[in-house]
Amino acid sequence: MAKDNPTSAEAQRDVVVSLFKLGQVTRDRVLLREALQIARSLEHTGRLAPRDHGLLDAITQAIDSIP
Numbered sequence: 001m002a003k004d005n006p007t008s009a010e011a012q013r014d015v016v017v018s019l020f021k022l023g024q025v026t027r028d029r030v031l032l033r034e035a036l037q038i039a040r041s042l043e044h045t046g047r048l049a050p051r052d053h054g055l056l057d058a059i060t061q062a063i064d065s066i067p
Helices: 009-026 029-044 050-064
Strands: none
Touching: 009 029, 009 050, 029 050
8 A cells, every 4th residue: 555655644654663563573673774764754754643753763762672
């Protein structure tokens, strides 16, 4: 869905959350960094919902917690 409609902030957010959750479970920095990149892009373009700004910190902390 996100690929079919890249301008959809909601679809992009869903991708961020999915990558974040999967990255946390697998402790995969690549997935977490991709989630962070998309979230930052949404923030940069003003499309990250205020309730989702905590995702940036949560994803960063998850990346930093991987040895």
